[in-house]
Structures are given as structure tokens and as C-alpha cells.
Amino acid sequence: MSQKDRTPADYGSRRRDDFPVVRRISTRWEDEDVYGHVNNVVYYSFFDTAVNGYLIDASGTDIRTLDAYGVVAETGCRFLRELRFPGDVEVGLRVVRLGTSSVVYEIGLFQGAAPEPAAIGRFVHVYVTGSERAVTPVPDVVRAVLEPLT
Numbered sequence: 001m002s003q004k005d006r007t008p009a010d011y012g013s014r015r016r017d018d019f020p021v022v023r024r025i026s027t028r029w030e031d032e033d034v035y036g037h038v039n040n041v042v043y044y045s046f047f048d049t050a051v052n053g054y055l056i057d058a059s060g061t062d063i064r065t066l067d068a069y070g071v072v073a074e075t076g077c078r079f080l081r082e083l084r085f086p087g088d089v090e091v092g093l094r095v096v097r098l099g100t101s102s103v104v105y106e107i108g109l110f111q112g113a114a115p116e117p118a119a120i121g122r123f124v125h126v127y128v129t130g131s132e133r134a135v136t137p138v139p140d141v142v143r144a145v146l147e148p149l150t
Contacts, residue, residue: 015115019092019108020149021058023050027085038083044075047107047123050091058145068136070103070125077121083111092117095149101135102126103146 016022025046033039055063055070063069083089092108103125108117127138138146 021093073126074124
């Protein structure tokens with residue numbers, strides 16, 4: 001089975017090496033909840049930070065200044081094990097689908113030396129124009145840095 005043919009049921013079999021880009025984010029004191037683990041809402045913040053940080057770094061462009069930008073149209077997360085503070089989280093990115101006006105990312109969250117993810121996320125950007133919020137094609141500068149991740 002190829003990487004692209006995997007279904008959400010296969011998420012637990014993902015490994016760090018399945019992601020062409022890995023970015024590091026440090027957990028913060030405030031990320032842990034009363035149960036002693038990083039709260040689930042923080043995982044979604046990690047997704048957003050990793051995707052947009054990658055787009056800015058890889059393109060060399062402040063994506064906030066483009067005529068079109070990605071709005072989050074869908075997110076999801078399969079929680080597989082806890083993340084903890086203190087510790088860095090390595091966020092793996094890959095593109096599952098790069099369409100005309102949308103991008104579907106798969107995101108793995110890893111902590112410590114474990115090759116297995118603590119969570120696997122799905123994150124969808126739909127590109128819209130700044131003023132009218134009309135759906136528009138993914139900007140060329142963004143597409144250029146996403147194509148290698150497919």
C-alpha cells in the first residue's frame with residue numbers, strides 16, 4: 001500500500017519518516033491542563049502554527065500580504081498518546097491533496113524519540129481573496145512550496 005492510499009484507520013502506523021517536512025514547536029507551561037497533559041485544543045494550534053510557519057519560511061514570503069490566503073475549512077485529529085510539558089513537539093507535514101483552490105494536509109505530532117505519532121491531524125486550507133472572500137486558486141508562490149510535499 002502506498003503512503004497516499006492509507007486511510008484514517010491506518011494513522012497509527014504512520015512514522016516520522018512518512019513526513020517530508022518536520023518543524024519543531026516547544027510546549028509551554030500553559031499548554032498542560034489539570035489532567036497533566038497537553039490539552040487537545042493545543043494540538044490544533046500546533047497544526048496551524050506548523051503549516052503557516054512552513055509556508056512563510058519555505059516561500060520566503062509573508063503569506064499575510066498575498067492577494068489570496070488559506071482559511072481553515074476543516075480540521076480533525078486522531079489522538080494516539082499524550083503530549084507533555086516540558087518538551088518539544090516535532091510536527092510532520094505532508095500534502096495529501098493539492099487542488100486548484102484547496103490543500104489537504106496530514107500532520108503528525110511527535111514527542112521524544114518515539115517514531116510513532118502522538119496524534120495525526122487533517123487540516124484543510126481553502127484559498128480566498130482578501131476583500132470578497134471568494135474562493136480563488138492557490139497562489140503560485142504557495143503552490144511551489146507545497147508540490148514537493150505531495
